[in-house]
Amino acid sequence: MRIDFFLVMAALLFTIGxxxxxxxxxxxxxxxxxxxxxxxxxxxxxxFSHELQSMTGQVFAxxxxxxxxxxxxVGLAIVLALYRRRRTTDAxxxxxxxW
Amino acid sequence: xxxxxWVVPLLPFAGFAVNGLLGARVLPRKVVGWIACAAxxxxxxxxxxxxxxxxHLPESTPPGLVVDHEAHRVTQTLxxxxxxGPGKDGHTVSVAWSYVLDPLSAVMLLVVTGVGLLIHLYSxxxxxxxxxxxxxxxxxxxxxxxxxxxxxxxxxxxxxLFVGWEGVGLCSYLLIGFWYDRMFDAKAxxxxxxxxxxxxxxxxxxxxxxxxxxxxxxxxxxxxxIQGILKxxxxxxxxxxxxAALLLFVGVCGKSAQIPxxxxxxxxxxxxxxxxxxxxxxxxxxxxxxxxxxxAGLYVASPVAMTVVAVTGGLTALVAATLGVAQTDxxxxxxxxxxxxxxxxxxxxxxxxxxxxxxxxxxxxxxxALLFLGAGSVIHALSGEQDIMKMGGLRRRLPWTHxxxxxxxxxxxxxxxxxxxxxxxxxxxxxxxxxxxxxVLWLAGVLTAGLTAFYMTRLYMLTFAGPSRxxxxxxxxxxxxxxxxxxxxILLAIGSAFAGLVGVPxxxxxxxxxxxxxxxxxxxxxxxxxxxxxxxxxAGEAAAPLSEWAAMIVALLASAAGIALGYTxxxxxxxPERPSLGVRLxxxxxxxxxxxxxxxxxxxxxxxxxxxxxxxxxxxxxVNAVGFVTDLTGEMLRLTQTGYVRNYALGFFGGTILxxxxxxx
Numbered sequence: 001m002r003i004d005f006f007l008v009m010a011a012l013l014f015t016i017g018x019x020x021x022x023x024x025x026x027x028x029x030x031x032x033x034x035x036x037x038x039x040x041x042x043x044x045x046x047x048f049s050h051e052l053q054s055m056t057g058q059v060f061a062x063x064x065x066x067x068x069x070x071x072x073x074v075g076l077a078i079v080l081a082l083y084r085r086r087r088t089t090d091a092x093x094x095x096x097x098x099w
Numbered sequence: 100x101x102x103x104x105w106v107v108p109l110l111p112f113a114g115f116a117v118n119g120l121l122g123a124r125v126l127p128r129k130v131v132g133w134i135a136c137a138a139x140x141x142x143x144x145x146x147x148x149x150x151x152x153x154x155h156l157p158e159s160t161p162p163g164l165v166v167d168h169e170a171h172r173v174t175q176t177l178x179x180x181x182x183x184g185p186g187k188d189g190h191t192v193s194v195a196w197s198y199v200l201d202p203l204s205a206v207m208l209l210v211v212t213g214v215g216l217l218i219h220l221y222s223x224x225x226x227x228x229x230x231x232x233x234x235x236x237x238x239x240x241x242x243x244x245x246x247x248x249x250x251x252x253x254x255x256x257x258x259x260l261f262v263g264w265e266g267v268g269l270c271s272y273l274l275i276g277f278w279y280d281r282m283f284d285a286k287a288x289x290x291x292x293x294x295x296x297x298x299x300x301x302x303x304x305x306x307x308x309x310x311x312x313x314x315x316x317x318x319x320x321x322x323x324x325i326q327g328i329l330k331x332x333x334x335x336x337x338x339x340x341x342x343a344a345l346l347l348f349v350g351v352c353g354k355s356a357q358i359p360x361x362x363x364x365x366x367x368x369x370x371x372x373x374x375x376x377x378x379x380x381x382x383x384x385x386x387x388x389x390x391x392x393x394x395a396g397l398y399v400a401s402p403v404a405m406t407v408v409a410v411t412g413g414l415t416a417l418v419a420a421t422l423g424v425a426q427t428d429x430x431x432x433x434x435x436x437x438x439x440x441x442x443x444x445x446x447x448x449x450x451x452x453x454x455x456x457x458x459x460x461x462x463x464x465x466x467x468a469l470l471f472l473g474a475g476s477v478i479h480a481l482s483g484e485q486d487i488m489k490m491g492g493l494r495r496r497l498p499w500t501h502x503x504x505x506x507x508x509x510x511x512x513x514x515x516x517x518x519x520x521x522x523x524x525x526x527x528x529x530x531x532x533x534x535x536x537x538x539v540l541w542l543a544g545v546l547t548a549g550l551t552a553f554y555m556t557r558l559y560m561l562t563f564a565g566p567s568r569x570x571x572x573x574x575x576x577x578x579x580x581x582x583x584x585x586x587x588x589i590l591l592a593i594g595s596a597f598a599g600l601v602g603v604p605x606x607x608x609x610x611x612x613x614x615x616x617x618x619x620x621x622x623x624x625x626x627x628x629x630x631x632x633x634x635x636x637x638a639g640e641a642a643a644p645l646s647e648w649a650a651m652i653v654a655l656l657a658s659a660a661g662i663a664l665g666y667t668x669x670x671x672x673x674x675p676e677r678p679s680l681g682v683r684l685x686x687x688x689x690x691x692x693x694x695x696x697x698x699x700x701x702x703x704x705x706x707x708x709x710x711x712x713x714x715x716x717x718x719x720x721x722v723n724a725v726g727f728v729t730d731l732t733g734e735m736l737r738l739t740q741t742g743y744v745r746n747y748a749l750g751f752f753g754g755t756i757l758x759x760x761x762x763x764x
Contacts, residue, residue, distance in 0.1 A: 018752060021745075021748050022745055022748055022749055022752070023745070025745075030744075091743070091744045091745065092743055092745075094744075095741065095742030095743050095744075096742060097740075097742050098740050098741055098742025098743075
């Protein structure tokens with residue numbers, strides 16, 4: 001298998017996640033998009049690990065998954081707290097920290 | 100007791116500390132008064148011991164003292180005060196805190212502590228109606244003044260002297276403004292505090308000259324020790340000597356109230372009367388004359404400076420005497436008289452007769468302190484009334500005050516054989532025959548003598564003689580002063596009567612009555628060429644247009660005429676009011692204050708307003724501009740804070756891409 005396919009796939013995934021974060025207003029969707037971007041990175045790690053026959057990429061992928069889990073926990077907690085207070089999951093409604 | 104000279108100024112300082120810290124709350128009034136008097140009494144006793152020791156100095160020098168047998172001078176150096184580093188010629192320049200006792204400072208020392216002691220005593224009675232805090236404050240200030248004055252008198256170098264000089268100026272300010280919550284001259288809108296400030300500010304002008312003169316001498320001679328300066332004078336160029344002497348004379352003009360800086364002294368009468376007696380008649384205002392005598396060697400080296408000094412003195416004497424003629428405030432008459440008499444002293448110094456100057460300083464301290472205290476006794480008896488138009492006929496009601504005041508009046512008027520006669524006669528003779536002396540200066544002096552006799556007789560007649568013009572209220576409260584006030588009056592009256600006898604001129608006393616005062620000052624006075632001392636066949640005497648006898652008789656006639664005129668004019672109370680130009684001019688003090696207001700204070704105020712505008716517009720404008728730009732930048736940058744996460748994320752990604760582009764390019 002050529003590594004190119006994996007890299008193109010990862011780039012596509014990353015772009016989807018990136019655009020999702022920028023254009024969507026639902027916080028849950030934005031969190032999901034962040035997960036997609038992280039997994040795109042994971043895919044790249046794994047692809048290079050396989051290509052270079054090195055374990056380092058896989059270990060890094062495990063770390064990223066751990067961090068992503070933490071991030072999801074914190075992010076969802078914030079979303080819950082926001083929803084309880086303001087009955088909304090729209091990121092643009094939570095724009096009080098501004099001029 | 101000469102080895103504990105340093106204690107003399109210290110004791111009043113101790114009294115100041117105790118009364119100032121504890122007087123208002125802890126100590127009873129009686130104790131406050133007695134502490135203050137005891138401090139000065141102890142100083143007086145030690146001073147007396149030290150001065151009597153000056154006559155027969157021991158051959159073996161006690162530790163810590165430097166004795167100059169020839170000049171009868173004892174120097175006590177306490178410590179090195181200001182080390183200034185190496186001077187021009189490699190010598191280390193430093194200023195020591197040292198006290199010097201020589202015949203000249205001895206005279207001042209005894210006058211200051213002696214008269215000061217009597218006035219302290221008198222103040223216990225005079226200030227009895229003050230509340231406790233005010234009483235303590237008064238005596239604390241008075242003691243501080245004594246300490247500072249003694250530092251001034253004993254200071255062995257110009258900086259030490261200057262500390263005392265400024266210290267007495269400060270005390271003068273504090274004591275003039277003692278009743279700071281009262282009005283002094285309601286018509287002119289001048290409060291007592293204003294009078295104090297005026298004295299302080301006018302003195303600052305003089306002090307600036309004094310400092311500049313001191314520094315000029317330091318740069319020219321590399322020393323500020325008085326003896327060092329006098330030793331170095333022959334090496335000075337004529338211009339340098341003149342400049343230094345004139346700059347120091349500016350200081351003298353401020354402190355000793357000479358034209359053009361005399362304006363503060365009449366307003367200094369806003370203070371309590373003992374203050375006027377002690378500071379503004381007997382001691383502080385004579386400090387300038389003392390400096391002239393102290394630095395006599397410097398002045399003698401500069402004929403120009405001597406002429407300026409003599410003319411200033413003569414002019415001041417005459418102008419102030421004419422102003423004294425029309426005053427209606429008992430203290431202001433005496434104030435102008437003081438300015439006039441100080442003019443006499445400066446005139447004497449200006450013609451090289453420093454001995455006569457110091458002699459008059461001493462006799463004047465006696466009779467002017469007496470007159471002020473007598474006036475204070477009158478004011479006290481009348482519950483604060485100072486207008487002589489509302490007095491009259493007090494002779495029988497205040498017999499002791501009257502008797503002593505009369506002695507003071509006659510002494511000031513120059514009636515022989517009272518103190519004022521001898522000293523004034525010596526000054527007039529020097530004005531005629533001294534170095535630079537001439538007929539004009541002498542005539543100014545004689546005219547002043549006549550005017551002095553006239554205004555003093557007027558003052559006496561309006562206050563003590565004639566019909567009573569008291570209000571019922573004042574008549575009711577009228578009382579002779581207590582013993583504690585009368586005793587100083589009597590002692591000063593004795594001094595005023597007999598102090599002149601220590602300086603009887605040779606042509607009157609012959610060999611039977613030697614001129615003790617002149618003999619005493621001889622070691623410290625520089626030899627002034629052209630000064631004919633009394634009786635000695637000097638070079639000046641041959642050139643004199645009048646003989647000594649004739650000069651004396653003319654002066655006496657002037658005094659007698661003044662007394663006779665004053666007596667006949669004011670025998671029946673005040674004259675009817677005649678608003679002629681002359682009267683208006685003199686009442687308005689020749690409008691000198693107004694002229695200063697227009698010519699100096701006005702432009703200065705304008706300059707101040709200009710400065711304020713510059714500060715408000717330009718300086719503040721620049722500072723505000725910096726603030727405005729910062730503010731504006733912030734205003735613009737805040738627009739990027741939208742609060743939308745997406746916007747931040749976009750910046751985030753955009754930034755990342757930019758960085759990647761630059762890194763990977």
